[in-house]
Amino acid sequence: MLAEYQARVMRICFAAEVSSVDVEALGNRERWLLYRQMVRSRIRRVIGNAFPGFLAALGEDRATSYLETWLDQAPPRSRYFREGPSEFFDFVQGDEFPLQRPEGATQELGALEHARWSRRFALPALPPNAGELSFESPLQLNPTALFMQAEHAIHQKVPADRCHVKKTTFLCIYRHFDSHKVHTRELNEVAYRLLRQWENPDITITEGVQAARAEVGFAIDASFIERLSSMLAAFVEDGLILGARLSSPQTSR
Amino acid sequence: MKPQGLGIGFRHGIAEELLTRQPRQVQWVEVHPENYMLRGGRYPALLQRCLETWPVVTHGLTMGFGNMEPHSTEYLHPLRDLLKDVQTPWHTDHLCFPGAGGAHSHDLLPLPLTEESKHIAVQRIRECRDVLGLQLGVENVSYYIPELDPLREASFLVEVAQEADAGILLDVNNVYVNSINHGFDARDYIDQIPASRVLQLHVAGHLVRSDSVIIDTHGEPVRSEVYELLEYTLRHVGPKPVLLERDNNIPPLDVLLEELDQIAEIYKRATGVDAC
Numbered sequence: 001m002l003a004e005y006q007a008r009v010m011r012i013c014f015a016a017e018v019s020s021v022d023v024e025a026l027g028n029r030e031r032w033l034l035y036r037q038m039v040r041s042r043i044r045r046v047i048g049n050a051f052p053g054f055l056a057a058l059g060e061d062r063a064t065s066y067l068e069t070w071l072d073q074a075p076p077r078s079r080y081f082r083e084g085p086s087e088f089f090d091f092v093q094g095d096e097f098p099l100q101r102p103e104g105a106t107q108e109l110g111a112l113e114h115a116r117w118s119r120r121f122a123l124p125a126l127p128p129n130a131g132e133l134s135f136e137s138p139l140q141l142n143p144t145a146l147f148m149q150a151e152h153a154i155h156q157k158v159p160a161d162r163c164h165v166k167k168t169t170f171l172c173i174y175r176h177f178d179s180h181k182v183h184t185r186e187l188n189e190v191a192y193r194l195l196r197q198w199e200n201p202d203i204t205i206t207e208g209v210q211a212a213r214a215e216v217g218f219a220i221d222a223s224f225i226e227r228l229s230s231m232l233a234a235f236v237e238d239g240l241i242l243g244a245r246l247s248s249p250q251t252s253r
Numbered sequence: 254m255k256p257q258g259l260g261i262g263f264r265h266g267i268a269e270e271l272l273t274r275q276p277r278q279v280q281w282v283e284v285h286p287e288n289y290m291l292r293g294g295r296y297p298a299l300l301q302r303c304l305e306t307w308p309v310v311t312h313g314l315t316m317g318f319g320n321m322e323p324h325s326t327e328y329l330h331p332l333r334d335l336l337k338d339v340q341t342p343w344h345t346d347h348l349c350f351p352g353a354g355g356a357h358s359h360d361l362l363p364l365p366l367t368e369e370s371k372h373i374a375v376q377r378i379r380e381c382r383d384v385l386g387l388q389l390g391v392e393n394v395s396y397y398i399p400e401l402d403p404l405r406e407a408s409f410l411v412e413v414a415q416e417a418d419a420g421i422l423l424d425v426n427n428v429y430v431n432s433i434n435h436g437f438d439a440r441d442y443i444d445q446i447p448a449s450r451v452l453q454l455h456v457a458g459h460l461v462r463s464d465s466v467i468i469d470t471h472g473e474p475v476r477s478e479v480y481e482l483l484e485y486t487l488r489h490v491g492p493k494p495v496l497l498e499r500d501n502n503i504p505p506l507d508v509l510l511e512e513l514d515q516i517a518e519i520y521k522r523a524t525g526v527d528a529c
Contacts, residue, residue, distance in 0.1 A: 001367070001369055002319075002321060002364075002365070002367070002369045002370055002373060003321050003353070005365055006321060006350055006353035006354075006362075007353055007354060009350075009353070009362055010352065010353045010354060010356055010358065013358050013360075013362075014356065014358075026398075026400070027398075027400040028398055028399065028400055031397045031398050031399075032398070034397055034466070035360070035362065035397065038360055038468075039358045039359065039360045042359055042360065043359060075356040075357075076356060076357045076358075076359065077355055077356060077357065078357065079287060079315040079328065079351070079352075079357050080287055080290070080291070080292075081287070081314075081359050082292075084359070120294050120295075121292045121293055121294045121296070122293050122294070123291065123292065123293045124293050125292065125293040125294070125297040125298070126293075144293065175293070175294060180294050180295035180298060
């Protein structure tokens with residue numbers, strides 16, 4: 001009895017259409033619809049907070065369809081309210097999503113906003129210990145860092161009636177461990193390739209440079225070394241690089 | 254350390270100012286574990302500072318003792334770790350069900366006040382207490398379905414608490430809201446609650462809609478009727494810790510401190526004890 005009652009209540013809250021059978025079984029249609037409205041509005045609010053640009057780019061009708069479909073077919077599974085936006089975006093990008101998927105700059109904007117939202121509370125709570133930088137040691141990147149390559153300048157704000165400029169864009173999104181603020185940093189392609197290499201805990205800064213050069217091709221000369229040093233210093237200053245990775249089971253060799 | 258006197262919900266919007274000012278009215282704070290578990294960023298950092306300042310009491314949002322399915326250790330073990338870290342004297346959650354079939358409503362959905370519901374709630378409380386190793390308390394919730402037999406609500410709450418040997422977190426605003434929405438005497442409800450079971454009290458504001466239905470929003474100032482019921486309740490249960498809940502539409506801290514001053518006056522009048 002209780003299991004059936006709870007299943008009916010959940011359907012009233014999440015189904016696209018409220019079943020008259022469920023409402024009649026529970027009684028008091030008006031008050032159960034009040035619960036439906038309270039549950040859905042709270043969830044919509046957190047999705048709106050996480051994806052303001054994405055939902056605006058979709059347009060009101062399409063955004064509403066996405067939300068309604070998600071609640072109907074894959075309602076929140078996580079007990080952590082903050083994870084609702086990730087569940088929503090995963091559904092929209094997943095194989096089971098029955099509507100037309102977001103494309104182009106809209107999809108990329110969703111991914112960027114999802115990265116920004118999830119970085120706010122991504123683990124770990126405390127930064128890992130790090131040593132002094134050395135070209136012959138692996139780097140300790142900020143573990144909350146996410147890297148994105150997009151085909152539009154989605155990190156730039158545009159007026160509501162404009163589209164994001166089409167331009168290959170390299171981004172890093174991470175949370176600073178002191179301020180707890182999420183930063184979105186545009187990178188040039190070389191910096192992007194280097195950082196992606198340095199994500200590997202088993203290669204040194206020097207090995208990362210060589211691997212990135214093999215990918216995109218650049219001269220390693222005095223000027224490059226100078227710019228590399230400046231870049232590393234700037235990234236340390238900004239909390240993206242924490243220092244040299246201290247030995248761990250993965251990195252000891 | 255056990256909380257005494259008045260506390261306030263440690264909410265993000267007022268946390269920095271609370272920590273900086275440490276107002277005399279605040280003797281302890283309440284945190285929602287779900288906001289801190291398995292999470293990096295600003296919240297855990299604030300919690301660390303909070304622990305250096307006040308006794309902390311935990312109040313869950315998603316355990317909902319009326320769930321059909323037992324709670325997983327994936328949830329209970331990190332919860333246990335957090336409760337241990339903050340040294341809470343007890344942990345409370347709501348007598349409701351938050352979801353079913355693996356889905357979460359992120360709301361406090363009402364249970365039918367049946368023997369089956371009671372059996373499930375008692376079972377869930379015992380299971381959770383076995384894992385958490387801590388005294389648990391159940392909170393009465395607001396609900397909006399008169400068909401759920403409101404006249405049985407107080408006895409249902411007491412029976413669950415007694416059979417599970419749990420404490421009660423008595424939400425005075427919820428008693429008031431239900432009494433108006435469902436037409437029963439709030440004082441009769443309070444009279445049925447054994448004082449010895451009460452761990453703490455909650456007091457909050459509510460919204461009166463144009464159709465006269467009252468919604469427990471935690472987003473409005475505490476109303477005079479609720480203050481009156483709080484005084485009656487304190488006379489009944491004695492000097493238990495009282496928490497001012499404000500989760501939405503949070504005003505400047507000074508406004509909340511004025512509410513705490515008002516609660517302190519009531520506390521003194523009802524119990525003879527200074528709350529802060």
